[in-house]
Amino acid sequence: MVTLDVPLPRRQARLLRTNLPIGFIFAGGILILLIVMAVAPRLFTSVDPLLTDPLAAFQPPSSAHLFGTDQLGRDQFARVIYGAQLSLGMGFGATLIGLMAGLTLGLVAGLSRGWIDRTLSRIIDILYAFPEMLLAIIAIAVLGTGFSTLLIAIGIGSIPSYARVLRSQVLQVRSSGYAEAAVTLGQRPALIAWRHVLPNSIGPALVLATIGVGTAIIFGSALSFIGLGAQPPTPEWGLMLSDSRNYLTLAPWLALWPGVFLAATVISVTVIGRWLQRRFVSSIGDQR
Amino acid sequence: MTITFPAPVIEPVDLPHPVTGAATAPLLSVRDLAVTFAHHSGPIQAVRGVSFDIRAGESVAIVGESGSGKSVTARAILGIAGTNATVTAERLSWGDADVRTLTERQWRSIRGRRIALVLQDALSSLDPLRRVGAEVAEPLAVHRLLPRALRKARVRELLTSVGVPRPDVRARQFPHELSGGLRQRALIASALAGAPELVIADEPTTALDVTVQAQILDLLADLKSRGTALLVISHDLAVVAQIADRVLVLHDGVVVEQGPTQDVLTRPQHEYTRRLLDAVPGPDSRGRRLSDDSARPHDHKSSSSLDAPVVLRAEDLRKSYRAPGGESTIALDGVSFELRRSEILGVVGESGSGKSTAARVALGLTEPDSGGVEFLGDAWSGLPEAKRRARRPRVQHISQDPLGSFDPRQRAGAIIADALARVGVPRAERAGEVERLLVSVGLPPTTASRRPASLSGGQRQRVAIARALATRPEVIVCDEPVSALDVSVQAQVLDLLADLRDRTGVALLFISHDLGVIHHIADRVLVMKDGRVVEQGAVHDVFTTPQHPYTKQLLASLPSLPPRDDTSERILDAQD
Numbered sequence: 001m002v003t004l005d006v007p008l009p010r011r012q013a014r015l016l017r018t019n020l021p022i023g024f025i026f027a028g029g030i031l032i033l034l035i036v037m038a039v040a041p042r043l044f045t046s047v048d049p050l051l052t053d054p055l056a057a058f059q060p061p062s063s064a065h066l067f068g069t070d071q072l073g074r075d076q077f078a079r080v081i082y083g084a085q086l087s088l089g090m091g092f093g094a095t096l097i098g099l100m101a102g103l104t105l106g107l108v109a110g111l112s113r114g115w116i117d118r119t120l121s122r123i124i125d126i127l128y129a130f131p132e133m134l135l136a137i138i139a140i141a142v143l144g145t146g147f148s149t150l151l152i153a154i155g156i157g158s159i160p161s162y163a164r165v166l167r168s169q170v171l172q173v174r175s176s177g178y179a180e181a182a183v184t185l186g187q188r189p190a191l192i193a194w195r196h197v198l199p200n201s202i203g204p205a206l207v208l209a210t211i212g213v214g215t216a217i218i219f220g221s222a223l224s225f226i227g228l229g230a231q232p233p234t235p236e237w238g239l240m241l242s243d244s245r246n247y248l249t250l251a252p253w254l255a256l257w258p259g260v261f262l263a264a265t266v267i268s269v270t271v272i273g274r275w276l277q278r279r280f281v282s283s284i285g286d287q288r
Numbered sequence: 289m290t291i292t293f294p295a296p297v298i299e300p301v302d303l304p305h306p307v308t309g310a311a312t313a314p315l316l317s318v319r320d321l322a323v324t325f326a327h328h329s330g331p332i333q334a335v336r337g338v339s340f341d342i343r344a345g346e347s348v349a350i351v352g353e354s355g356s357g358k359s360v361t362a363r364a365i366l367g368i369a370g371t372n373a374t375v376t377a378e379r380l381s382w383g384d385a386d387v388r389t390l391t392e393r394q395w396r397s398i399r400g401r402r403i404a405l406v407l408q409d410a411l412s413s414l415d416p417l418r419r420v421g422a423e424v425a426e427p428l429a430v431h432r433l434l435p436r437a438l439r440k441a442r443v444r445e446l447l448t449s450v451g452v453p454r455p456d457v458r459a460r461q462f463p464h465e466l467s468g469g470l471r472q473r474a475l476i477a478s479a480l481a482g483a484p485e486l487v488i489a490d491e492p493t494t495a496l497d498v499t500v501q502a503q504i505l506d507l508l509a510d511l512k513s514r515g516t517a518l519l520v521i522s523h524d525l526a527v528v529a530q531i532a533d534r535v536l537v538l539h540d541g542v543v544v545e546q547g548p549t550q551d552v553l554t555r556p557q558h559e560y561t562r563r564l565l566d567a568v569p570g571p572d573s574r575g576r577r578l579s580d581d582s583a584r585p586h587d588h589k590s591s592s593s594l595d596a597p598v599v600l601r602a603e604d605l606r607k608s609y610r611a612p613g614g615e616s617t618i619a620l621d622g623v624s625f626e627l628r629r630s631e632i633l634g635v636v637g638e639s640g641s642g643k644s645t646a647a648r649v650a651l652g653l654t655e656p657d658s659g660g661v662e663f664l665g666d667a668w669s670g671l672p673e674a675k676r677r678a679r680r681p682r683v684q685h686i687s688q689d690p691l692g693s694f695d696p697r698q699r700a701g702a703i704i705a706d707a708l709a710r711v712g713v714p715r716a717e718r719a720g721e722v723e724r725l726l727v728s729v730g731l732p733p734t735t736a737s738r739r740p741a742s743l744s745g746g747q748r749q750r751v752a753i754a755r756a757l758a759t760r761p762e763v764i765v766c767d768e769p770v771s772a773l774d775v776s777v778q779a780q781v782l783d784l785l786a787d788l789r790d791r792t793g794v795a796l797l798f799i800s801h802d803l804g805v806i807h808h809i810a811d812r813v814l815v816m817k818d819g820r821v822v823e824q825g826a827v828h829d830v831f832t833t834p835q836h837p838y839t840k841q842l843l844a845s846l847p848s849l850p851p852r853d854d855t856s857e858r859i860l861d862a863q864d
Contacts, residue, residue, distance in 0.1 A: 177692030184651060185710045185759065186680025195706075196695050 024275045027268035034265055037084040047078040049235040058251045068253045070243065072233075079235035080257050086236045087265060090150065090220035091213040097155030098216075099209050102162025103202070109163065110170025110201075111193055121167070124160045132157025136219060140228045150229050154219045158212050162205050169201030176200075207280055211273035214266040221262055237262045314341035315485055315517050316365065316403075319379035323357070323364045326372045334360045334373075335541040340534070344485060347508075347518035349532030349549070351525060351564075353774040357541040358521045362488050365519070366405060367395045400427045404479035406472075408491035413475055414463035420447075420474045421459030427482035446477040450507055468639070469500035476507065486517040493527060497638035497801065502845035505530050523775060525568055526804075526847040529553050537561045554853045567779035568849060569808030571831060577786075578779030578808070596629040599762045599795050600650060600668070600683075604659035607645055607819075619645035620656065621819035627763065630793040632786075634810030634827065636803055636842075642819040643799045647767045650797055651685055652676050664762065681711050681759035688768035690752035694740040700726075700751045701736030707758035725754040729784060746777035753784065757792070765797045770805060782809055803846050807831050815839045 037044060053073035061068045067076035109120035127135070139153035173179055174197060182192045221238025223229035230236035232243070237258040244254035322336040335357035342348050352358040364375045367387065380387050382398065390398070399405075404427070407413040414423050424443045428434045434442055440459075447455035450473040463471055472492065479487055489508065493501040508531055512518050522528050528535055529549060536546040537560065545558040556562045567578050607620040619642045627633045637643045648654035650661060652668055661669040663683060668676065687693050694703050704725055705718045713721055723733040729750040740748055749769060756764050766785065770778040786809055789796060800806050806813055806827065813830050815823040815838065823836040834840045 177687060177689060178695040180653060181685065181693040181755075182706075183653065184680060184683070184685045185707055186677040187706075187710060188677070199697055200695065 021275065023271055027271035030264055030268040031272065034084050034088060034261075034268075037081050038088045039085075041078075041081045041085065044081045045075070045078040047075040049074060049078040049082040050233055051075070058247070060251070061253055067257045068251065070240075070251070070254055071247060074233075076240075076254060076257060079240060080237070080261055082235040083237045083240065083258065083261065084265070086230060086234065087217050087220065087262065090147075090154065091217035091265075091269070093151040094154035094216040094220065095158065095209050095212045097151055098158030098212065099162050099205065101155065102159045103166050103205060105159065106163035106166030106205070107170060107193070107198060110167040110174065111189075111197065120163075124163045124167075127156075128160040128164075130157075132219065133222070136223060137228060140223070145228060145231060147230070150220060150223065153223070154216050157219070158216065161208065161212075165205045165208055166201060169204055170197055173197050173201045203280055207273065207276045209273075210276055211270055214269040214273065217262070217266055217269070312343050313383075314343050315383060316342045316519075317379055317381045318365065319377060321361065321364060321375070321377040321380060323360050323369055324374045324376075325370075326374070331374075333541060335364070335538070338536070338538075338543055340536060340546065342486060342517045342519060344517050345512060345515045346534075347512050347520060347532050349520040349522060349528040349535045350538055351522055351528050351535055352538035353523055353564075353776060355540075356538040358523075358538050359490055360541075361538070362405070362490055362519065362521050366399060366403060366488065368399075397431070400479075400484075401431045401433075401482040402484055403486045403488060404482060404484040406476055406479045406487060406489040406492050408494050414471060416463055418462075419459065420461055420463060420466065423463070424459070424474060424478045424481055426478060431482055433482060442481070443477075446481055447474065450474075450477045450480070451503065452477065468496055469503065472496060472500075472504055473507070476504070480511070484516065486519065487511065488519045488521070490521040491523065492520065494522075494524070498803065498842060498845045499638065501527070502847070505847065524847075525553065525565060525775075526849050529849050530847040537564070550850060554850050556852075564775060565849065565852065567776045568804065569779070569782060569802075570804040570848070571807050573808045574827075577783050579776065579783045596631065598626045598628050599664055600627040600797065601625075601662045602646075602650065602659070603662075605646065605649055605656045605661070606658045607642075607649065607654065607656045618642075618819045620649065620659075622659070623814075623816070623819070623821055624659075625814055625821070625824070627795050627797055629762070629795055630789060631812065632789060632796045632798050632810045634806035634813040635797065635799045635816060636801065636806045636813055637816035638801060638842075640818070641816040643801075643816050644767055645819075646816070647765050647797065647799050650763075651683060651765050652680070681707070682761045683763045683765065684756035684759060684761040686749070686752050686756050686764060686766045686769045688771050690745075690748040691740055693752060694748075696741065698740075699736065700738050700740060700743070703740070703751065704736075704755050704758050707755045711759045721758070722754075725758055726751075728757070728788075729754045730780070744777075745773050746780060749773065749777075749781050750784065753781075753788070757788065757794075760792075761794060763795050763797065765799070767799045768801065769798070771800065771802065778805070785809065803831070803842060815842070 051074060053069070056065075056069050056073040057071055059065055059069040059073075065075050065077060067080060070076055070079070105120055105124060109117045109124070112120075135157045136153040139156055140149060143149040143152065179192060179196055182196055220229055221236070221241070224236045224238035225242040227242070230239050232239065240258040241255055241262075244251070244258070248255060318341070319339045320336075321338040323334045325332045325334055338361055340348055350358045350361055360369060360373075363369045364373070365380070365387075367375075367390065369375050375388075377388065382403070387395075387398075414420070421440070421443045424446055425439045428439050428442060429436075443459050444455045447458060452458050452470055452473050458466065458470065458474070463474070466474065472495075476487075476492075487508075492508065493504050496504060505527065508518060508520070512531075518531070520528065520531055532549045534547065535549045535552050536543050537552065537558065538544070539560045545552055545556065545561045552561060553565065556565055566573075569578055602623060602625050605620045605623040606618075608616045608618045610616045621642070623642070623646055625633065635643045635646060645654060649656050649669060652661070656669055659669075660667065663679065666679075668679075668683075685693075694700075698706075701719070701722050704722045708718045708721050709715075719736075722736050726733050726735050731747060731750050731754070735743070735747065735751065740751060743751065769785070770781050773781060782805065785796065785798075788794060798806065798810055810827050812825060813827045814821045815830065815836065817838050823830055823834065823839045830839060831843065834843055
């Protein structure tokens with residue numbers, strides 16, 4: 001038999017050859033910019049987003065105030081920049097909470113047979129039956145407002161989808177040849193779950209989570225918009241949209257920029273998530 | 289030994305037509321066909337220098353292993369080699385027409401009507417959303433051969449002519465509702481609908497059971513006798529021996545030998561053809577190695593194994609599965625067997641015979657409904673998993689799909705090291721032990737750092753064998769371990785398994801649908817049908833003097849190679 005010992009620089013080649021779609025590159029650029037904004041807002045503006053100046057209220061966009069000022073004379077540009085922090089934090093934080101809870105539920109349900117799986121699956125089904133927004137509002141009603149409550153509230157709604165995806169993957173991996181090979185070796189179930197089942201079934205849930213980040217940002221802003229999320233005077237895009245709606249005829253620029261940034265964030269996160277999904281999830285079966 | 293290369297091309301002469309007796313011009317004439325694929329690393333030549341003629345009522349076979357270019361040749365002839373393929377030929381003519389100049393539209397009037405293609409996998413070749421009748425009638429509709437009103441009757445005729453029972457019922461069913469053999473017949477019926485002059489069959493029987501294969505081969509022979517020309521693409525020399533008048537042996541895209549089938553198979557001139565023929569397991573290959581020229585026998589004395597202690601004993605195993613419809617299918621119906629130390633027990637049967645269920649029960653992966661398995665005298669089935677776990681490393685498994693049995697995230701070395709860790713080999717010694725195991729299955733130690741997906745089929749199966757050996761098991765259950773491999777790779781893996789048995793005394797429960805493989809390697813054999821063992825005994829006795837009608841039928845269905853005329857020469861070669 002001829003054995004080929006040619007090194008395979010496939011991974012490098014894949015990285016160097018940029019056959020990435022232009023939309024992905026664009027979305028990636030926007031997301032990186034947003035992350036920089038969230039981490040170091042001072043790079044973009046030296047103005048305090050909370051500083052009020054009643055004399056300068058409702059100023060249209062100018063060189064001094066790029067995006068104009070709001071009803072209290074706060075610099076809208078600074079508020080939009082600082083808003084990235086909260087929106088991204090909310091998006092990633094809530095997704096992380098939902099993902100963790102979902103993965104735990106899904107893994108336990110998928111690994112256990114019988115009544116534990118049935119019970120957990122019914123709980124997941126019941127959670128699924130409620131609209132995510134309703135779940136979030138219930139959570140806030142019970143726990144009160146606040147940033148961490150907000151994260152939990154948004155996260156709860158996404159638990160069932162992650163749990164379901166992971167459970168179905170776990171069931172698939174469990175019946176795979178390599179899980180069976182580990183059983184045939186007499187490996188302990190916990191070791192099989194940790195070394196083989198979890199790493200091979202987590203992929204689709206992670207990809208789903210990138211799309212989930214976009215949804216979580218929208219939800220956070222929506223909750224802020226109806227007054228259940230971030231509280232004034234926090235610079236948060238949803239809250240800013242909510243404030244601006246009373247002055248739409250007077251100062252339309254107030255609604256424009258938070259809306260544009262919110263849309264751009266969600267679209268870029270979703271574009272990246274969709275790309276990851278196409279790239280990895282559809283071919284998970286033959287990625288062996 | 290000197291090899292003439294390339295093998296002399298047999299220039300076609302006007303042979304008398306086998307049916308009419310008159311000399312006929314070739315239907316299809318191919319001279320110096322070459323196919324090159326454009327690839328980003330440069331052009332890849334898949335096939336070159338292929339020349340042959342086919343006349344009406346003749347059958348030509350192209351034989352080769354995977355990657356030899358045999359399917360590409362068939363596709364090039366049909367003008368469907370693909371957009372990145374460049375097909376060149378000195379001559380490529382269909383009747384009087386030069387097919388190189390045909391437009392796509394002209395091609396369409398030929399394909400399906402005058403040349404028909406039958407593919408291997410009938411399930412994926414048939415549209416799952418269309419009824420069998422519509423599929424069979426398609427050439428009639430596409431080429432407007434028959435008005436709609438008459439098609440139904442014609443479909444019935446076609447299905448009857450290929451031996452499909454109850455054609456009216458079958459025509460209304462969907463492909464997935466038919467068995468593999470019936471699907472293949474439906475596919476052939478569809479190919480015949482346009483009354484083609486040439487049928488190209490690409491591995492027409494590969495996925496089928498032997499008894500079904502025999503029926504399909506009869507069907508193709510019948511077609512030929514009625515004047516249809518056949519071009520058969522196959523990896524199976526015995527099938528080719530059965531059906532082809534002339535054969536081309538393709539290796540790495542080059543025809544190494546061609547000529548009348550009888551001559552090529554009995555007096556092969558080229559070394560590759562000889563090696564290929566030597567690699568075919570069967571009654572004549574028992575006790576010798578398949579993968580090298582030497583007639584060096586295995587050291588095993590199979591007569592002594594009847595006194596050896598029993599390692600695995602199965603008593604009256606029964607198992608049935610409930611189908612979604614509420615009916616239950618019986619997979620095992622009173623199966624008993626004993627596997628002794630250092631023995632290879634073959635289990636042979638067609639699909640659905642229960643042989644894989646027997647393997648799973650022996651592995652302790654499936655619990656029998658009744659009956660039980662004992663391993664070294666202690667209960668093995670009917671136990672909670674925790675009571676079996678400690679002994680699991682001693683009963684190992686080699687599956688048909690080694691790639692599926694490897695964690696896709698692990699490299700070959702880690703896969704084997706996991707098995708070593710399980711039996712308490714200290715971490716520091718594992719790398720050395722992995723290396724030793726890889727070498728013992730004939731792989732270079734560097735394989736440890738390779739991902740299984742980047743290995744060839746034979747290398748993967750060797751890694752799987754190395755893992756199975758890592759725990760020093762008493763029993764290895766081999767479930768169709770060589771079914772997915774090319775015949776020369778299969779030969780190496782069979783030799784390896786036989787060597788390992790001789791070296792380590794491990795007992796193998798060897799499941800296969802291939803009677804040749806079982807005849808070659810096993811000491812004793814169980815013949816299974818519908819969940820029952822219909823016959824068992826020493827391989828030689830069962831295969832030479834079968835008692836049960838089913839065993840007789842299986843053996844009669846098995847296509848065989850003509851006896852070699854060059855064996856004396858080969859033994860002389862080996863002694864040099």
